[in-house]
Amino acid sequence: MGLKTALLSVLGFVALTNASVIHPRTSKPAHAQYYNKKTSPYYVPSTGIPEVSFDVGESYAGQIPVDLKKTGSKDPKFFYWFFPTVNPAGKDDVVIWFNGGPGCSSLEGLTQENGPFSWKYGTYKPVPNAWSWHKLANVIWVEYPIGTGFSTGHVTAKNNTETAAQFVEWWKNLVDTFGLQGKKLYVTGESYAGVYVPYVGAAMLDKKDKTYYNVKGALYYDPVMPYADKLHLDHAAFPGFFRHWESVFAIPDKNKKILDNDNEKCGLDKYREAHLTYPPPPTPWKPVQVKGCDITGHFEEINTVINPCFNVYHVQDTCPVLWDILGFPSVQYTPPGATLFFNIPGVRKAIHAPAAPKEWASCSGPVFVGDDDRYDPAEHEKKFQTLVEKTNNVMIGSGMADYIITSNTTALAVQGLKWNGKQGFQTAPSAEFVVPVINNTEKNVENWAGGSVQGSVHSERGFTLATVKTSGHMVPQYAPPAAFRQLEHILGRVKSLTDPEPFSVNISTSFSWPY
Missing domain, CATH: 3.40.50.11320 (Rossmann fold)
Structure with missing residues (x-):
């Protein structure tokens, strides 16, 4: 089984152009921790997301350029969605989440895994997620690398070292935008993020700069592992x-x-x-x-x-194939007339998504030059x-x-x-x-x-x-x-994974402290 076929499948490539159109608020929202002149263009109305019938709390989304001096349609920009925590224990913790692919969107993780609202296969509509990770820490879902989802621009990276370097440069811009200097960072993800997490984490640690890159740990799931593919x-x-x-x-x-x-x-x-x-x-x-x-x-x-x-x-699944609002269960299926969630015009407007790609997809690409990651298992092990x-x-x-x-x-x-x-x-x-x-x-x-x-x-x-x-x-x-x-x-909130000590927070669908 080849490296890419052992991961989330990559859907068709759509040309990635045009910067996002951002419409700042004119007044400060109530109880906002990070709202200011610099961040207001990215503010997402907490009750203004189409199909989501409840208040998701404070969040910010949009594109930030890798190089702030280069903002043209072909210049690289990462798309993110940031949900601050109201948990006092997590105010100084920042979790970065990547999905896999390569080229699969972290908005899938936000929408169906560990974000504040959950809209899973075959369900009627989004519901508040009692298990949202932002109940524990500040969480930032990033569409990574360039060429994934709403992260647009000319793809120049030839390998994972170069994509990680691009992300590290971009991360400083995001930290400066939201005043996240000195926060403790935890790099997380799944699938091909088994490559992303070690490469990005190591690139940050190699900077030896705790103001911007204070990495304290990592958590990732069902990952691509060094040598696994080479050794079959x-x-x-x-x-x-x-x-x-x-x-x-x-x-x-x-x-x-x-x-x-x-x-x-x-x-x-x-x-x-x-x-x-x-x-x-x-x-x-x-x-x-x-x-x-x-x-x-x-x-x-x-x-x-x-x-x-x-x-x-998920091997227990059987027929029928359930409709997925992101268009990506294991069998790719979209009913006639259906629109993927992140292609709904009102959703794209709410999160300041760019005009292109015209059709967002759960997985897109290429994200490496020549659609080849030039994977090196020995280098992966070192990271x-x-x-x-x-x-x-x-x-x-x-x-x-x-x-x-x-x-x-x-x-x-x-x-x-x-x-x-x-x-x-x-x-x-x-x-x-x-x-x-x-x-x-x-x-x-x-x-x-x-x-x-x-x-x-x-x-x-x-x-x-x-x-x-x-x-x-x-x-x-x-x-x-x-x-x-x-x-x-x-995050250090519980001492043991073998002891049934209570969760560190109340488990409920409330996003207001103390939940």
């Missing part, structure tokens, strides 16, 4: 994944024999058993044998007949090392119902990495990841969620790996309390 670790992880979800897949015995033959012929289970050990065998590792036994390709061919609506991001060793506060979460990057693919990749003087985990994960039990009542049906034991968790030398049993690829979407708890831990 997804193939070695697949047989165990298939056995775990076998009853869900419902594949006939005659077809299972094809998968069994692939496993036996190329020694896939044997590879996993030899490498997913504690401590692990020293690197470099030989790649998994895949020639003549394409087990994932055979599975997809068989499974698509059994379940044509198979969702690679990971920098991030872990300079913060000692990095966590990866892995949804066990994710097919596109399975939990054991991630676990195998971790065992092949070095950080803080050793390779991989030295002892096997055994602790239970515990989330406080949620009070689900008739009054909060739209935010019902599970608690108790949600997976496993293990930490060594400043790095934590956690699994979430029922979650798919997007953990904040499929298991919001689990992701909320993990963010609490990274």
Whole structure:
């Protein structure tokens, strides 16, 4: 499975031109923390977002140029949406969120994962999100890199080092705009953000400038990991994944024999058993044998007949395909006459979106010159090392119902990495990841969620790996309390991920302190 096919699919490229049209308010909104002459052009009316029938609170959105002296239609500008927190404990914390792709919009994360309003597949309308991350910290969702969503301009980056450098330059402009100097930064994301987060985090840390780049930790989900694609670790992880979800897949015995033959012929289970050990065998590792036994390709061919609506991001899903207001469930489907949320003219006006692209898409591009990221797994590992060793506060979460990057693919990749003087985990994960039990009542049906034991968790030398049993690829979407708890831990609000101590804030749909 190629690097890009192991991630969120990239939709068609739309030319990216024209700067955003910004209409500043003429009076200060009530209870606004960041509203001033400099930020007023970006203010989003808290009750003025079409389709959203409730007050989302203070927020700011729009484009800021990478170079403030270059503001033409072809000059690069990142689009962001910033929700300040009213939580006193989080006033000095800033969380940056990236989605994956490469080229997939972080507005998907805001709208369906960890933002203040949630409009998930097949639901009637947006609802307040009791698990919004801005209840814990200031959160900024950024469409990254240039070429993604409303982040427009000529694409010049040839690799992830260059996109990170571009972001770091832009980040200083955003900090100066909102007066965020000295804030503690936490870099977060999912999927291909497994590349973005270490590269951006390391680039910030390398600046040695705590005024603008005071990185204190990172949290990212179901990520692209160094060497995982090069070594074909997804193939070695697949047989165990298939056995775990076998009853869900419902594949006939005659077809299972094809998968069994692939496993036996190329020694896939044997590879996993030899490498997913504690401590692990020293690197470099030989790649998994895949020639003549394409087990994932055979599975997809068989499974698509059994379940044509198979969702690679959440394997429990079946037909029918649900309408997604962002146009991107696993099967891309937009009913005739429907308009994607971020193509509604009133929405675009409210968030100061640019005139182009005329058609926003969840995933777009290219975001690298020649549509090639020139990925370097060794460099990726070095960025990971920098991030872990300079913060000692990095966590990866892995949804066990994710097919596109399975939990054991991630676990195998971790065992092949070095950080803080050793390779991989030295002892096997055994602790239970515990989330406080949620009070689900008739009054909060739209935010019902599970608690108790949600997976496993293990930490060594400043790095934590956690699994979430029922979650798919997007953990904040499929298991919001689990992701909320993990963010609490990274921010230092709770001491343990194995103890059911209460959440650090009241869990409700109120955005007014104390929630």
